[in-house]
Amino acid sequence: MMMKNENGLSHQFEITGGDFSNAGRTSTSIKEILQEIGIDSSIVVRAAIASYEAEMNVVMYARRAMLTLSITPEKLHLKLEDEGPGIESVDLAMEEGFSTATDEMREMGFGAGMGLPNIKKNADKFEISSIPGKGTTLDIIICLDKTEEK
Amino acid sequence: MNQYFHSIRIDTEKCDGRMKCLRVCPTRAIRVRNGKAVIIEEKCIDCGECITVCPHGAIVPLTDPFGELTKFRHTVAVPSPALYAQFGREILPEKILSGIKKLGFDHAFDLAITCGEVSFAIQEYLREYKGPKPLISNVCPTIVRLIQVKYPSLIDQVIPIDTPRELAAREIKKKKSKQLALKEKEIGTFYLTPCPAKMISIKQPAEKGKSHIDGAISISDIYAPLLSAMEGIEKGSYRKALESICILGIGWAMVGGICRTLRLKNSLAVSGLGEVLKVFDDIERGKLRNIDFIEAYSCTQGCVGGSLTVENLYISYNKILKLIETLEFEQIKACPDIREVRKLYRQEYFFITGKLEPRPLKPLDKDLAKAIKKRKEKEDIYESLPKIDCGACGAPTCLIFAEDVVRGDAELTDCIFNLPQRYKELSQEFSELFNKSAFLGQTKSRAKKTSKKGKVIK
Numbered sequence: 001m002m003m004k005n006e007n008g009l010s011h012q013f014e015i016t017g018g019d020f021s022n023a024g025r026t027s028t029s030i031k032e033i034l035q036e037i038g039i040d041s042s043i044v045v046r047a048a049i050a051s052y053e054a055e056m057n058v059v060m061y062a063r064r065a066m067l068t069l070s071i072t073p074e075k076l077h078l079k080l081e082d083e084g085p086g087i088e089s090v091d092l093a094m095e096e097g098f099s100t101a102t103d104e105m106r107e108m109g110f111g112a113g114m115g116l117p118n119i120k121k122n123a124d125k126f127e128i129s130s131i132p133g134k135g136t137t138l139d140i141i142i143c144l145d146k147t148e149e150k
Numbered sequence: 151m152n153q154y155f156h157s158i159r160i161d162t163e164k165c166d167g168r169m170k171c172l173r174v175c176p177t178r179a180i181r182v183r184n185g186k187a188v189i190i191e192e193k194c195i196d197c198g199e200c201i202t203v204c205p206h207g208a209i210v211p212l213t214d215p216f217g218e219l220t221k222f223r224h225t226v227a228v229p230s231p232a233l234y235a236q237f238g239r240e241i242l243p244e245k246i247l248s249g250i251k252k253l254g255f256d257h258a259f260d261l262a263i264t265c266g267e268v269s270f271a272i273q274e275y276l277r278e279y280k281g282p283k284p285l286i287s288n289v290c291p292t293i294v295r296l297i298q299v300k301y302p303s304l305i306d307q308v309i310p311i312d313t314p315r316e317l318a319a320r321e322i323k324k325k326k327s328k329q330l331a332l333k334e335k336e337i338g339t340f341y342l343t344p345c346p347a348k349m350i351s352i353k354q355p356a357e358k359g360k361s362h363i364d365g366a367i368s369i370s371d372i373y374a375p376l377l378s379a380m381e382g383i384e385k386g387s388y389r390k391a392l393e394s395i396c397i398l399g400i401g402w403a404m405v406g407g408i409c410r411t412l413r414l415k416n417s418l419a420v421s422g423l424g425e426v427l428k429v430f431d432d433i434e435r436g437k438l439r440n441i442d443f444i445e446a447y448s449c450t451q452g453c454v455g456g457s458l459t460v461e462n463l464y465i466s467y468n469k470i471l472k473l474i475e476t477l478e479f480e481q482i483k484a485c486p487d488i489r490e491v492r493k494l495y496r497q498e499y500f501f502i503t504g505k506l507e508p509r510p511l512k513p514l515d516k517d518l519a520k521a522i523k524k525r526k527e528k529e530d531i532y533e534s535l536p537k538i539d540c541g542a543c544g545a546p547t548c549l550i551f552a553e554d555v556v557r558g559d560a561e562l563t564d565c566i567f568n569l570p571q572r573y574k575e576l577s578q579e580f581s582e583l584f585n586k587s588a589f590l591g592q593t594k595s596r597a598k599k600t601s602k603k604g605k606v607i608k
Contacts, residue, residue: 044303045434
């Protein structure tokens with residue numbers, strides 16, 4: 001879905017919890033958009049990894065989510081708002097290796113406890129807030145303007 | 151001259167714009183303009199899918215004709231191991247190689263042996279390699295181009311060991327020129343190819359170096375003459391013929407053939423462009439870091455599924471598989487001398503000289519702000535389109551059409567549904583026609599025709 005945005009481009013993607021067969025589609029679409037407008041391939045990969053990890057978190061744990069991609073010439077913003085169980089301790093979830101994944105998920109190669117740390121690693125700015133029982137919100141920002149890169 | 155060499159050409163005489171190629175092209179590189187298919191050079195990765203689906207044989211692979219042989223003093227055929235899979239199970243490589251010689255080549259080289267050497271070389275490389283994983287095989291030129299175009303971030307993971315066909319041709323030229331006291335350029339090396347993609351890797355190597363192969367002859371072109379050439383060949387000892395087969399190299403004709411020679415805990419073999427895309431997406435996401443090596447082929451089942459082969463790809467796949475099983479059962483394990491290979495490896499014998507560079511597609515605009523604006527325009531245009539991907543405008547989908555318009559390669563009015571104005575005019579014309587009773591009979595039959603066409607389009 002496309003949204004009006006005066007300064008740049010916005011896209012919304014709906015992600016459904018438990019929908020493993022379509023998992024990865026959103027991050028592939030994001031990658032294609034970024035390639036089309038000529039974003040540097042190293043940044044495209046960072047955005048693809050961050051959005052994929054965010055997407056997988058929804059598929060594994062939440063009921064549904066809306067991922068909004070906004071691009072301006074300066075930055076790329078991924079905002080993910082999910083409805084789900086939320087995260088009890090955000091600090092703990094940010095630790096590498098921490099995971100609440102079930103054995104089945106681990107069997108599929110997920111749940112290594114690298115999801116959120118991996119998003120952070122690939123973002124220039126990363127914010128997370130969560131209300132247990134309601135849902136989690138992620139803000140992932142990647143700078144496009146080279147002068148603003150950290 | 152065009153920037154990119156391609157191994158396929160459209161015969162405009164034969165092409166009648168049936169759009170089968172338009173729909174099947176995995177990189178959306180084909181458009182129909184003025185009723186004829188055209189290829190967008192930048193996007194084409196020479197997979198050959200369009201050749202297979204064209205009902206008129208209008209898409210022609212640019213392989214070399216047999217006549218090229220006369221340009222050289224000494225000619226050597228280097229058949230892809232996929233050729234060995236084209237004939238019945240009792241016909242072994244030895245006989246096929248003798249048959250090739252009868253066709254006019256001075257020598258026929260068994261590429262399976264070089265494949266075996268390269269298997270060992272890859273083992274060596276993997277042992278020392280410390281970079282990001284998995285490493286990706288470079289044996290399929292379409293896959294190499296796919297990575298250049300769509301997955302530039304994976305370029306450093308493409309294995310820098312040269313392909314068996316190139317190494318063999320280099321060695322043949324060196325050895326034969328010495329042996330026969332000829333110049334290297336007087337020795338003609340001809341690859342017998344299962345696909346057109348190998349042609350581009352010869353004419354325009356992805357690494358920008360120079361190929362040692364002088365030409366490529368299609369397996370489908372050589373099949374019938376080879377079949378009759380083999381008729382007169384005396385049946386030798388089956389066991390002896392088996393013993394000459396390199397068990398490591400013979401499998402390179404099919405998907406999984408390289409992996410089985412590498413003895414890795416974690417390797418993956420994938421074939422068919424659609425499946426390869428999924429796997430490459432996963433590599434890019436960092437999901438497959440535990441895998442050491444991936445061999446990927448654009449054609450289903452690997453080279454035996456190439457568009458220039460003759461035999462059904464499952465039957466030829468099976469032939470190679472059974473041959474390997476037989477060799478294992480008979481405990482025939484002919485293969486190159488590993489110590490020799492290691493020595494050559496240390497002398498950098500196997501490494502590719504050129505460097506693989508990315509070849510990203512042209513963005514909507516060089517300027518990011520403008521590109522973003524154009525991307526928005528593209529979406530607006532797309533929203534106004536019928537989204538039924540009829541193809542009548544010449545683009546494979548409405549979305550691609552919208553992109554073509556934004557890029558200035560197509561006009562909005564090319565969409566037959568996006569034309570209320572033209573509709574009005576047309577309907578007026580029609581009603582005028584209907585009103586002319588003198589033409590009633592004719593219009594009836596015409597109206598019938600149009601509605602039929604309309605259905606076809608849908």
